[in-house]
Amino acid sequence: MAQSDTVDRILDAAEELFAERGFSETSLRMITSKAKVNLAAVNYHFGSKNALIHAVFARFLSPFSATLETAFDDLEERCGGNPPTLNQTLWALTESAVRMPQRNDRGISIFMRLLGLAYTQSQGHLRKFLEQEYSQPFGRFMRLLKEATPELSSVDRYWRIQFMLGATAFTMSSSDALRDILQNKTGVETSVQEIAARLVPFLAAGMQAPDKLLTPPPESKVSVA
Amino acid sequence: MAQSDTVDRILDAAEELFAERGFSETSLRMITSKAKVNLAAVNYHFGSKNALIHAVFARFLSPFSATLETAFDDLEERCGGNPPTLNQTLWALTESAVRMPQRNDRGISIFMRLLGLAYTQSQGHLRKFLEQEYSQPFGRFMRLLKEATPELSSVDRYWRIQFMLGATAFTMSSSDALRDILQNKTGVETSVQEIAARLVPFLAAGMQAPDKLLTPPPESKVSVA
DNA sequence: GTCTGTTTGAAACATACGTTTGAAGCGCGG
């Protein structure tokens, strides 16, 4: 291709390997040999391994971020002044993720897994990069969530958002494995879209759970060993 | 103490470092220098780094597993034949975790964070170790969940359990950080117990969400970039 | 006190990593 396809081959290989093995556990040598390029190419084109990680994220996060912004625009316009509901907000998010232009059939899975890893493998530099690069759509999502759940105290909302993020990031980060397990056990095939379709109602219900509900642990006489 | 406290010092240091940095990112040299023991001591007493990781888990998972079993025994006895409710089951679990005999004040946080990491940093050997070592209480928990949610199809239940695990593991694995953020933003202090008290209702509500509820994405005209 | 098995200690080993180097190869305008 026009602009040296070496850089794309590296990004493709890195994306896939990062997704299936994590960042620290993936060496530049694995990446370059999978991409069939010279080892030095990574440092030549990207500067460092960390910069490569950033580039991998930027490649799919930037289009996603744009798609998401227009989805939120549409949503807010459609609601004309009234704040969108929780369900609508969550759907706008998952729809944007699912509709992303894919490089290949596993695109969505990789995308999800990488996002999960980003949250999970607390690589300081990655977190910083994502925060300062994509703070706008993230902040907007938070604002929409806030307007959609006015009945929650901000502390309650804070924790429940963390729970949502957790359920999402975790599930998505191992969606491939979970799908395979289910497939083996029951023969049921599951698409990422279906997982999302099950996840959203779960999240919405949890988010709107009756109350802090400080259920006293029901009279347990557990004798601690 | 009697049986060389070297091994305990190593376990203490390893536990703490693993919890705050992850497994691959923690070197044996960090561990041994924090524990003030010789580098070779790890390989002498445990055999390998992986075996050390297993030992760290076994040290708190075995008592926990025992505590959990008696909690489930109590619960089932108290229900006399009837299957315990979802709330009861979840509470039995979190109660057991919280009531664990602690080595120090941060014990619970470390415990939680390690569990989160175990699920999250897909170290093949760890997963295998945990599966074959603690399959019994885990399987029992699954059975209780199944009996507490007979209205769910097994596929629905499967996914919702994953969502619960995700919310829990993720939240717990970063509970320290999340607590600090909230503290800085609002000045509110939060104990692990309080997090659990907020998490359980969230999980229960999500688990019992109305239905698969295949909400059609509400008429979006998103133009994908 | 001496012997024996266990534990510690300092040093080295082999390997893997991210990164750098400098020469070779390439495409292209002059």
Place this chain on the structure above:
DNA sequence: CCGCGCTTCAAACGTATGTTTCAAACAGAC
């Protein structure tokens, strides 16, 4: 054809890792 950017390549560098080695220190039994 030459010369000049950009890119590729093989090789090396420096560092960090997990693990091994073997001698010294130790503790308890006789």
